[in-house]
Amino acid sequence: MTKPKILVVFYSRNGSSESLAKAVAEGAEAVGAEVRMRRVRELVGPEVMAMAPGWAENAAAMNERYEAPTADDAVWADAIVFGTPTRFGSMASELKAYIDGLGGVWFQGKLNGKLGSVFGSTSSKHGGNESTLLSLYNVLAHLGLIIVPLGYSHPALFKAGTPYGATFISQGDTQKPGEDDLAVARYQGERVALIAGRTISAVQ
Known part of the structure; x- marks a missing residue:
């Protein structure tokens, strides 16, 4: 399988x-x-x-750890995974600005x-996780990306x-993602990478 290139571009304020x-x-x-x-x-x-x-303080620390994304990063990638906290039921404006710049x-x-x-992540239950992700699906379609959902294709998705x-859900930033939450996210990265690798191989 060809080694796929994955871009994970996100916004985070408090770490979730x-x-x-x-x-x-x-x-x-x-x-x-x-x-x-x-x-x-x-x-x-x-x-x-x-x-x-x-x-x-959190922004400064994270900006030390991660470079800012560029349009060249998106061109480089075989797959792009966008992550965002919810802002009034939709993506954060910071992520939207990057997408608009593409x-x-x-x-x-x-x-x-x-x-x-x-x-994505929210501060409160029913805070807009699903509406935020679905609104991003619209963006992926307009960009011409092939959407990779998770479905219920892994046991972790029956828990988180x-x-x-x-x-x-951070419960007002009092909680950090637990193992079930992280297991779903790790599976998402695995799933996207495996499908990207198969797609690359199929067109070569």
């Missing part, structure tokens, strides 16, 4: 989506994929970030036929996550 992103990357790497992890950057200024305790390579047809998958992608 970051934890899922790391698990997705681990799952993909475990089956031989080459992975790039990228964190999108804040759109607001320090005065807004200061209104939420820990935001600026218009140039999209217009050139450089994203068409790649695989796409999504994961959704058929649309890995999810987590």
